[in-house]
Amino acid sequence: MTDIIKAFITGGIICVIAQLLIDYTKITPARIMVLFVVTGVVLGVLGIYPAIVEFGQAGATIPLTGFGNTLAKGVIKAVNETGLAGVLTGGVKAASAGISSAITFGYIMAIVSKPKLK
Amino acid sequence: MSTRTGKQTVVLSNPPVVIGGAAIVGKKEGDGPLARYFDQIIDDEYFGEKSFEKAESRLLRDTLVKTLDKCGKSASDLHFIISGDLQNQCTAASYAFRDVQVPFLGIYGACSTMAESLSIGAILIDGGAAEMTACITSSHFCSAEKQFRYPLEFGSQRTPTAQWTVTGAGCILLEKQGNGPVITHLTNGTIIDMGIKDANNMGAAMAPAACDTILRHLEDTGRNIDYYDMVLTGDLGSFGRSILIRLLKDNGVEPGDRYNDCGCMIFDLESQDVVCGGSGCGCSAAVLSSYVLELMNQRKINKVLFVATGALLSPTWIQQGDSIPCIAHAVSLENIQ
Numbered sequence: 001m002t003d004i005i006k007a008f009i010t011g012g013i014i015c016v017i018a019q020l021l022i023d024y025t026k027i028t029p030a031r032i033m034v035l036f037v038v039t040g041v042v043l044g045v046l047g048i049y050p051a052i053v054e055f056g057q058a059g060a061t062i063p064l065t066g067f068g069n070t071l072a073k074g075v076i077k078a079v080n081e082t083g084l085a086g087v088l089t090g091g092v093k094a095a096s097a098g099i100s101s102a103i104t105f106g107y108i109m110a111i112v113s114k115p116k117l118k
Numbered sequence: 119m120s121t122r123t124g125k126q127t128v129v130l131s132n133p134p135v136v137i138g139g140a141a142i143v144g145k146k147e148g149d150g151p152l153a154r155y156f157d158q159i160i161d162d163e164y165f166g167e168k169s170f171e172k173a174e175s176r177l178l179r180d181t182l183v184k185t186l187d188k189c190g191k192s193a194s195d196l197h198f199i200i201s202g203d204l205q206n207q208c209t210a211a212s213y214a215f216r217d218v219q220v221p222f223l224g225i226y227g228a229c230s231t232m233a234e235s236l237s238i239g240a241i242l243i244d245g246g247a248a249e250m251t252a253c254i255t256s257s258h259f260c261s262a263e264k265q266f267r268y269p270l271e272f273g274s275q276r277t278p279t280a281q282w283t284v285t286g287a288g289c290i291l292l293e294k295q296g297n298g299p300v301i302t303h304l305t306n307g308t309i310i311d312m313g314i315k316d317a318n319n320m321g322a323a324m325a326p327a328a329c330d331t332i333l334r335h336l337e338d339t340g341r342n343i344d345y346y347d348m349v350l351t352g353d354l355g356s357f358g359r360s361i362l363i364r365l366l367k368d369n370g371v372e373p374g375d376r377y378n379d380c381g382c383m384i385f386d387l388e389s390q391d392v393v394c395g396g397s398g399c400g401c402s403a404a405v406l407s408s409y410v411l412e413l414m415n416q417r418k419i420n421k422v423l424f425v426a427t428g429a430l431l432s433p434t435w436i437q438q439g440d441s442i443p444c445i446a447h448a449v450s451l452e453n454i455q
Binding site: 018019023028030 | 163268269
């Protein structure tokens, strides 16, 4: 139960930051998403994001910053194992499950559903 | 024949008559305060078609048919259809009227398209080039989101200054003679660009254009704003509307209660979650051809200045970092006698 509350708070804070950016800046939603991925990479490299993940768990890994953190983590691991080529291979390898499932489930949902007004 | 007065205003010496109009809108618009004035409200955003684009075309087609029926006319009476929308290459209109054997003029003026269409139609009739024209425009929330922002599937969040594109179409039939209000003056705007780059804040970008055209119209015609019972912009939304009021006051014009904005009228801004109000070629067209026309026909109001505003941007230009050129066209509608 405490895990759930911690995840809720962590994920919530990340979303509040995004909402504040939408409300108070002129940054477009697409740029905010890119900004979040890049921020995740930077915080991942600095070792800050892993600490956030340790506290917030899924609340930190599921938002886009978590994707950035996974990319950073993957690159660091691959560079340690295979050398500099890991810069190119590590990120996507680590995030492969996320990317593939996004494509697969996105495709399935596109077949079974139709876009509608909210 | 038309003559000119002042710098930008056309005086129509044989003022074309608005013999009728009709509007068909979507469900959200049908939940708004003007619901009872619309001729038809569609519940399904697909309108029985396979895509949003096709639905918008059908909106145009059905609105034209409804208008012709209401006026007791047929398509063969029309000398021109002057139509536009927000889809790429103005295709909602082109596909809508491909089977109607009437000379077609496709135009683009973003949300100002209805006033542009009325301007062209009025000049054609006044100059003797046509007996009857149909002026008709549309927009569709779902096709416009895809065109200008993100596809609905993307599920993007909306910003606080964003307007809600109206799903709807409005049509007005102009004839050389007949019963109804007439178009007496046209003041077509110049392109005004104040350097605003935020495509989610088009009301602020368009307000200076609306102000320029209104001031120009009043100066050219020697009229005071009190001359009109109603001054209507379309569609600045609530944010742009307040900017326009301030701009007019700075120039010594007190718009008062006679001024409103179609984007603020078509939705209930408090309860309908549309942020700043409605927009799109279909918004001002639907409000004009239903609510305003009915008030004029009932003689509750007799003089209307219809000022449709357009943000003439494309996503490509905005992505390349350029600002938003805007325009406003004023059409003076009056009950004579």
